[in-house]
Amino acid sequence: MLNAIGLDEVQESAYRALVGLGAAEVPELAHRLTLPEEEAARTLRRLERQGLAAQSSARPGRWVAAPPAVALGALLTQQRHELEQAELAAALLAKEYRAEASEPPVHDLIEVVTGAAAVAHRFRQLQLGATREVCGLVTGKPMAVPSTENSAEEQASTRGVHYRVVIEREVLNGPGSVSGLAEALGRGEEVRLAERVPTKLVVADGTVAMVPLTGRDAEPAALIVHASGLLESLTGLFESVWQQSLPLRLTPADGSGAALVEGAADGPDDVDLQILSLLLAGLTDASVAKQLDVGLRTVQRRVKRLMELVGVATRLQLGWQAYERGWVSRVTPG
Known part of the structure; x- marks a missing residue:
């Protein structure tokens, strides 16, 4: 998980262990990570260079973890800066490429x-x-x-x-x-x-x-x-x-979870109908996505496709068309 900020698997495990223990000596950490003591010591020194661990001044030979919010925050800031610089370099190269080859061979x-x-x-x-x-x-x-x-x-x-x-x-x-x-x-x-x-x-x-x-x-x-x-x-x-x-x-398929079926190209599928019903019930896009366990952009994309399908410009018009076409049932107060 922390490889994005430059930690390999061993370093991440060592830092997590050190955070959990609060402080530890090399033999204790090596035993916890099932590593040779020499490798555990090298890992701690690498964490020290990255500002994630330090040797205790009160007890020589004992290592303590740097606070994650501070130490990891600094590494994240550095990574963001490096990424911004890389994006800037890529943009400049792209601009240079376009200038040199507006009509490429x-x-x-x-x-x-x-x-x-x-x-x-x-x-x-x-x-x-x-x-x-x-x-x-x-x-x-x-x-x-x-x-x-x-x-x-x-x-x-x-x-x-x-x-x-x-x-x-x-x-x-x-x-x-x-x-x-x-x-x-x-x-x-x-x-x-x-x-x-x-x-x-x-x-x-x-x-x-x-x-x-x-x-x-x-x-x-x-x-x-x-x-x-x-x-x-x-x-x-x-x-x-x-x-x-x-x-x-x-x-849905009886006893087997779900099955693939071919559908007509000019109508909504089961997921579309569920989305329409929930939206007409007053739920927001985000609530519908959570309810159906799909992505928010999936909900919005499907709604847009349905609007294009019936040729309307607003969701209110889509709701009316859904009723008129029998896609959803009109609910009347009891």
């Missing part, structure tokens, strides 16, 4: 990545670098990055990045695919199903895309496409497939 608009490790790394980079939306087409053919191992998707989704993914029906036959899709839907991602998907594709924030390169060589390779006419074509391909696909949603 064609070869700068396309990258070729070869090798399973390189493809997987770039795929992860695209998702972790996204700030708004990741769109994807997934086929049933073997891939360099199995969906069950795509931890970057979960991290990006947790940060509020919106996912729209179309999967080929064959994908459902893969091991762990159904449970992985259920988890994705539970995070508020939008998933649709198509009989056939023309190619694998990932588009991040509408600014960069990744498509596989196929050939006789079995080694995985991918094409990274930056802002260009080709990127616009790939984005258009995704939107076309998306519009022609049916949404997948979760529905």
Whole structure:
């Protein structure tokens, strides 16, 4: 947990132990952490250099922990400062890059990545670098990055990045695919199903895309496409497939938690209806999110989609349309 401010696992364990004990000698700490005394002593000296521990002046050989609020606060402030400096440097480099290459050569608009490790790394980079939306087409053919191992998707989704993914029906036959899709839907991602998907594709924030390169060589390779006419074509391909696909949603299954079902593309799903009912009952977005155990942005995104679906501009109009369309029951005073 404290690795973000420069502590490794051993240092964090030592500091936590020292905080819990209040003060300790090297043998006592080494026994508590099941470490050799020499390593425990080295760890304490590293904590001392970071301002997290100090030797007691009253009892030589005894170590005390620095107050967490003060010591960790100082490290956090330092990390924030370093991060701000890195962000500033990145912004300056980006500005310099734009100034030097306002119209980059064609070869700068396309990258070729070869090798399973390189493809997987770039795929992860695209998702972790996204700030708004990741769109994807997934086929049933073997891939360099199995969906069950795509931890970057979960991290990006947790940060509020919106996912729209179309999967080929064959994908459902893969091991762990159904449970992985259920988890994705539970995070508020939008998933649709198509009989056939023309190619694998990932588009991040509408600014960069990744498509596989196929050939006789079995080694995985991918094409990274930056802002260009080709990127616009790939984005258009995704939107076309998306519009022609049916949404997948979760529905309760007898004795088995939940099941995946195909839904109509022009109506609300069960989660949408629950959100509408709670909002019409007077709950705030935050309360609805807590009640349904989903993210606040998921609630707001679904409400926005429903407003677009019925063609209204306000939530009041949405409530009226929900009653008119029979999505929710009109409650009258008893």
